[in-house]
Amino acid sequence: QVQLVESGGGVVQPGRSLRLSCAASGFTFSSYGMHWVRQAPGKGLEWVAVISYDETNKIYADSVKGRFTISRDNSKNTLYLQMSSLRAEDTAVYYCVKDYVHIGSFFDYWGQGTLVTVSS
Amino acid sequence: DIRMTQSPSSLSASVGDRVTITCRASQGISDFLAWFQQKPGEAPKSLIYAASSLQSGVPSRFSGRGSGTDFTLTISSLQPEDFATYYCQQYSGYPLTFGQGTKLEIK
Numbered sequence: 001q002v003q004l005v006e007s008g009g010g011v012v013q014p015g016r017s018l019r020l021s022c023a024a025s026g027f028t029f030s031s032y033g034m035h036w037v038r039q040a041p042g043k044g045l046e047w048v049a050v051i052s053y054d055e056t057n058k059i060y061a062d063s064v065k066g067r068f069t070i071s072r073d074n075s076k077n078t079l080y081l082q083m084s085s086l087r088a089e090d091t092a093v094y095y096c097v098k099d100y101v102h103i104g105s106f107f108d109y110w111g112q113g114t115l116v117t118v119s120s
Numbered sequence: 121d122i123r124m125t126q127s128p129s130s131l132s133a134s135v136g137d138r139v140t141i142t143c144r145a146s147q148g149i150s151d152f153l154a155w156f157q158q159k160p161g162e163a164p165k166s167l168i169y170a171a172s173s174l175q176s177g178v179p180s181r182f183s184g185r186g187s188g189t190d191f192t193l194t195i196s197s198l199q200p201e202d203f204a205t206y207y208c209q210q211y212s213g214y215p216l217t218f219g220q221g222t223k224l225e226i227k
Contacts, residue, residue, distance in 0.1 A: 035216075037164075045156075045164065045207055047216035059214045095163055106154045106169040106211050113163050 002026040002109045004096045009114030012086055022079040022096030022111055030054075030074035033099035035107065036081050038092035048094070049081065052103040064090075086118045122146055122210050126219035132227040137198045141222045143191040143208035152212035155184055155193045158221075159204045167206075168193065200226075 008020040022034070036048040049060045049070040058070055069082040079096055096111040123146035133139050143153065151171040156164040166175045168184040171191055181196045195202055203226050208219040 044221045045209070045218045047209075047218070050214070050216075061215050100169070104211070104214075106152075106166070107156075107209075108166050108169075108175060110163045110165065 002098065004098060004109060004111030006094065006096050006111045006114035009094065009116045011117045011119060013120050014087060014118055016086055017082070017084040018086065018116060020081040020083070020094055020096075020114060020116070022081075024077045024079065024096075024098070027098070029072075029077040031102070033101065033103035033105070034070075034072060034079045035097040035099060036070060036079075037095045037097050037107075037110075038090075039095070039113075040089075040092045043092075046092075050099070050103060051079070054102075057103055083116070086116075088118050090116065091118045092116060121215055122149060122213065122217050124208055124210055124217050124219040126206075126208055126222050128222060129220065130223040130225065132225050133198055134227045135198050135200055139195050139198060139224065141193045141206055141208075141224075143186075143193070143219050145189045145191075145210055145212075148188045149210045149212035151187050152210055153184075153186065153191050154209045154211060155182075156207045156209065157202075157204045158207065164207065198224075 003025045005023045012018045035050045051070045067085045071080045093113040095113045097107045098109040125144045127142045153171045155168040158164040172184045183194050205221045205223045
């Protein structure tokens with residue numbers, strides 16, 4: 001069965017960096033696009049970034065463009081989100097989400113999420 | 121960006137009721153519309169894609185309709201496990217955008 005397990009969350013000071021990971025299993029990771037979606041405490045869902053199956057296409061939300069970098073290692077079945085210049089408004093649960101196809105389709109599976117808290 | 125607007129924002133209903141949630145897109149998105157269910161403290165769960173297709177394992181009491189700008193999610197007979205928050209999302213173009221959510225509560 002498909003499993004997506006995020007890690008790397010925690011408390012970080014404003015302006016610092018953090019890298020999230022998502023370990024995937026139960027499907028051929030290298031064949032599918034992957035997304036990051038976040039949810040601030042008590043708020044709705046916000047799409048953050050997507051990466052194509054072969055890493056050739058990456059698209060970001062304006063709110064994180066230039067600060068966050070999505071990447072993947074298909075040999076390790078792992079998705080990453082490198083977050084820099086973190087702000088208080090980046091505080092959220094970050095979900096790793098599988099695309100139905102290579103990129104640009106709908107979501108089918110979600111991870112359980114990892115909490116990032118940006119605070120001094 | 122495509123703005124997604126859900127109504128109502130909250131809804132009280134009883135077990136066995138039929139409920140409908142509406143989602144409107146600020147521009148036409150064909151049928152590139154998905155619905156998700158989220159229970160407190162849990163990750164969202166994918167329910168419907170392409171406006172009306174059920175994800176694997178989703179009970180048939182859930183149904184979706186619509187095309188263009190107006191969409192609905194209907195639960196035909198509410199079960200206790202259906203009380204949750206529901207989100208619509210468009211995947212017609214980037215950035216992907218979600219509705220603000222509809223919280224379905226027990227009356």
